[in-house]
Amino acid sequence: MIDTYAWLILAFPLAGAITIGLTWRALPWRVHGLIGTAAIAAAFASSVLALLELQALPHDERQVLVVGWDYAKSVGVDAQMSLLLDPLSIFMCLVVTGVSTLIHLYSTAYMASDRGYTRFFAYLNFFVFSMLLLVLAGNFLLLIVGWAFVGAASYLLISFWYRRETATRAGIKAFVINVVGDVGLVLGTYFIFKHVGTLDFLKTFERVDEAFTTNQADLVAGCILILVGAFAKSAQVPFHTWLPDAMEGPTPVSALIHAATMVTAGVYLIARMHPLFEHAPIAADVGAIVGVVTLLVAATIAMVVTDLKRVIAYSTMSQIGYMIMGVSSAAYAAGLFHLLTHAFFKALLFMAAGSVIAAMAGMQNLDKMGGFRKAMPFTYGCMVVGGLALAGVPPFSGLFSKDEIITLQFERGGYHAVLGVLAYVGSFLTAVYTFRMIFRAFHNEPVPEAAELEEGHLAHHETPSNPATGEEEDSEVGFPGPDHHIAEREAPMKIAMGVLAVGAIGLGVLQIPHVTSVIHTFLEPAFAESELYEELEPTASAEWIGLLVGALIGIAGVALAYRLWVQDREAPARIRAKLAGLHRFLSAKWYFDEGIDTVIVRPFAWFGRFGRNTFERLIVNGLIMGGTSAAVRGGSAAVRAIQSGFLRAYAALLVLGLAGLVLYFLIAAR
Amino acid sequence: MSVTWYLLVSALVFCIGAGGILVRRSPLVILLCLELMLNAANLALVAFARAHGNQDGQVFAVIVMVVAACEVAVGLGLIVAIYRRKLPVDVDELRELQG
Numbered sequence: 001m002i003d004t005y006a007w008l009i010l011a012f013p014l015a016g017a018i019t020i021g022l023t024w025r026a027l028p029w030r031v032h033g034l035i036g037t038a039a040i041a042a043a044f045a046s047s048v049l050a051l052l053e054l055q056a057l058p059h060d061e062r063q064v065l066v067v068g069w070d071y072a073k074s075v076g077v078d079a080q081m082s083l084l085l086d087p088l089s090i091f092m093c094l095v096v097t098g099v100s101t102l103i104h105l106y107s108t109a110y111m112a113s114d115r116g117y118t119r120f121f122a123y124l125n126f127f128v129f130s131m132l133l134l135v136l137a138g139n140f141l142l143l144i145v146g147w148a149f150v151g152a153a154s155y156l157l158i159s160f161w162y163r164r165e166t167a168t169r170a171g172i173k174a175f176v177i178n179v180v181g182d183v184g185l186v187l188g189t190y191f192i193f194k195h196v197g198t199l200d201f202l203k204t205f206e207r208v209d210e211a212f213t214t215n216q217a218d219l220v221a222g223c224i225l226i227l228v229g230a231f232a233k234s235a236q237v238p239f240h241t242w243l244p245d246a247m248e249g250p251t252p253v254s255a256l257i258h259a260a261t262m263v264t265a266g267v268y269l270i271a272r273m274h275p276l277f278e279h280a281p282i283a284a285d286v287g288a289i290v291g292v293v294t295l296l297v298a299a300t301i302a303m304v305v306t307d308l309k310r311v312i313a314y315s316t317m318s319q320i321g322y323m324i325m326g327v328s329s330a331a332y333a334a335g336l337f338h339l340l341t342h343a344f345f346k347a348l349l350f351m352a353a354g355s356v357i358a359a360m361a362g363m364q365n366l367d368k369m370g371g372f373r374k375a376m377p378f379t380y381g382c383m384v385v386g387g388l389a390l391a392g393v394p395p396f397s398g399l400f401s402k403d404e405i406i407t408l409q410f411e412r413g414g415y416h417a418v419l420g421v422l423a424y425v426g427s428f429l430t431a432v433y434t435f436r437m438i439f440r441a442f443h444n445e446p447v448p449e450a451a452e453l454e455e456g457h458l459a460h461h462e463t464p465s466n467p468a469t470g471e472e473e474d475s476e477v478g479f480p481g482p483d484h485h486i487a488e489r490e491a492p493m494k495i496a497m498g499v500l501a502v503g504a505i506g507l508g509v510l511q512i513p514h515v516t517s518v519i520h521t522f523l524e525p526a527f528a529e530s531e532l533y534e535e536l537e538p539t540a541s542a543e544w545i546g547l548l549v550g551a552l553i554g555i556a557g558v559a560l561a562y563r564l565w566v567q568d569r570e571a572p573a574r575i576r577a578k579l580a581g582l583h584r585f586l587s588a589k590w591y592f593d594e595g596i597d598t599v600i601v602r603p604f605a606w607f608g609r610f611g612r613n614t615f616e617r618l619i620v621n622g623l624i625m626g627g628t629s630a631a632v633r634g635g636s637a638a639v640r641a642i643q644s645g646f647l648r649a650y651a652a653l654l655v656l657g658l659a660g661l662v663l664y665f666l667i668a669a670r
Numbered sequence: 671m672s673v674t675w676y677l678l679v680s681a682l683v684f685c686i687g688a689g690g691i692l693v694r695r696s697p698l699v700i701l702l703c704l705e706l707m708l709n710a711a712n713l714a715l716v717a718f719a720r721a722h723g724n725q726d727g728q729v730f731a732v733i734v735m736v737v738a739a740c741e742v743a744v745g746l747g748l749i750v751a752i753y754r755r756k757l758p759v760d761v762d763e764l765r766e767l768q769g
Binding site for chain 1: 688691692693695700761762764765766767768
């Protein structure tokens with residue numbers, strides 16, 4: 001039975017994508033939204049059934065390999081269509097399908113006036129299929145396929161408004177960086193495969209012990225290459241620059257792909273590969289340190305960004321930094337728990353942001369927002385719930401998951417304690433920038449759009465324009481639709497946000513230290529061979545102290561934000577004037593884009609120009625092609641010259657040749 | 671009598687034929703010289719057949735004569751064609767066929 005459910009989880013989104021794609025002309029567009037939502041809801045139901053089946057199995061048999069057929073079985077390669085069902089993959093399936101269902105529901109209303117409505121749902125279903133393929137894959141081959149598919153889906157959805165140049169550029173950037181990650185993953189797989197001789201996950205993990213010694217060079221190289229894949233997908237330093245740009249896509253896409261699901265694939269990957277990383281502590285250390293660096297870099301940039309969606313995007317990077325740090329330092333359950341709570345509160349924040357952007361008629365600039373609190377009470381409530389969960393204020397869910405990661409850092413000891421301290425610094429920044437965003441958008445005097453909305457008029461611009469560049473647009477296909485939709489007026493958006501808000505508030509109860517440990521117990525079979533999984537068990541007092549510190553830091557951050565952006569509103573300008581250099585540095589996003597441009601893009605462009613202008617022209621055209629043709633032409637000219645048509649010359653040649661031959665034989669015969 | 675003298679005559683006739691082809695310009699004479707060369711070969715074949723005491727060489731000689739007859743038929747045909755079209759009967763003049 002569990003086999004059937006596993007295939008059904010994959011089949012529903014794929015069938016949805018194909019159905020929507022093929023019937024775009026036959027069915028009315030509203031139906032496509034329903035098909036898309038229903039397909040994902042069915043996948044969610046299948047995941048739940050698979051979960052029940054899995055839980056019915058004995059504890060140590062909860063790793064079920066479902067083999068569809070042998071894809072290619074030849075010398076030494078065992079490529080199968082196999083899915084691995086274990087608590088980890090089911091956990092990911094539940095998160096992905098659950099959050100996706102809600103985001104599809106939200107999109108049915110939010111995208112209603114967009115001319116690309118049908119295409120949007122086809123892409124979205126395809127994305128969910130790819131993501132499920134990624135998390136269910138039972139071997140490296142399928143993992144890579146799913147990995148590449150989600151990259152493609154992400155590209156399609158970032159560039160969804162394909163007549164907007166900023167959007168297509170952002171899509172290309174995301175795709176290129178993701179492909180770098182794909183290459184890393186493929187090469188990493190090769191390093192592992194070379195030694196274990198199998199592509200299957202379970203067999204690989206079984207053979208790790210014999211195949212590798214701890215920190216063996218090939219294993220470390222393989223793990224670091226796999227990390228490159230994870231970093232590119234999860235937007236970790238230095239592969240993070242695509243994520244803020246990816247905000248060019250429609251807001252539900254940002255919520256689904258670039259916050260809740262796809263970008264957490266790196267976290268899943270590290271957790272899935274934990275037997276490898278436990279044998280290569282060096283690689284795991286790289287992961288943990290990069291996670292901390294990312295969370296600090298992203299949090300500092302988020303302090304100065306003025307684009308509403310980009311603030312949340314940087315916060316996503318930062319939160320994924322926590323998760324990467326967690327799973328890289330053996331805090332698997334904590335990292336994945338944070339993945340779950342983050343999916344809820346971050347999707348909620350994006351949805352609320354989408355509602356605000358709609359109320360601003362497409363504008364995303366925080367500088368032009370303010371005072372939406374009265375006009376949009378529901379959105380405001382959701383934003384605050386999401387913000388409090390993100391900031392780690394009790395009793396919201398974010399506190400429990402984030403602080404468990406940090407507490408486990410102190411429990412690991414050694415340099416991990418330093419990471420823990422830095423992570424607390426990040427927590428403080430998180431609370432400040434989150435509430436900077438909320439206070440600036442919702443508090444203080446209402447801007448004209450907010451004041452109008454209080455009287456019941458939704459802002460509507462006569463000539464739509466690109467919020468990033470101000471270029472004029474129309475509202476035909478390839479650009480956003482003419483009408484905007486806010487949560488206050490659309491029931492589907494309200495329902496989706498409501499469910500997510502409940503999750504953002506309440507999910508913390510799954511894992512209250514030493515009271516409940518649902519996630520930890522549930523995931524245990526997937527980490528059965530991990531020694532660190534059980535070992536890392538902080539005492540109750542350590543956990544509660546951690547929670548207390550985290551909560552205090554969160555509250556302090558919110559209070560500071562309240563002081564700066566509500567009470568003493570001159571202060572931010574004063575601070576900015578005082579720290580002008582720092583502000584410039586952060587506004588330029590630590591000059592990562594420029595750095596990558598100088599170090600990688602420009603040398604490559606130079607190399608390309610050299611190839612085209614110099615190498616191609618001189619060596620290829622001149623030497624290889626020109627040289628060959630000149631040799632042939634010269635040779636044929638010489639041969640042609642012999643064909644003089646002068647009969648007696650031919651005869652002379654013949655006679656001479658014959659004479660020469662005879663002479664040769666005469667001499668040779670001696 | 672040793673076979674050497676026959677071969678000597680054969681070589682002499684062959685050289686006369688070859689020399690004729692090289693120096694003469696009339697197609698008719700060139701054909702004649704070709705015949706000389708073929709018959710020089712025939713002479714050598716028959717001489718060897720006699721020396722070795724079997725008939726293989728003679729068989730070859732007969733075949734060569736057949737080939738020579740064919741060749742002359744074609745060659746004379748060409749010469750007649752050249753004559754009819756009022757082309758110069760001189761191989762040095764007939765050299766359009768060139769690379």
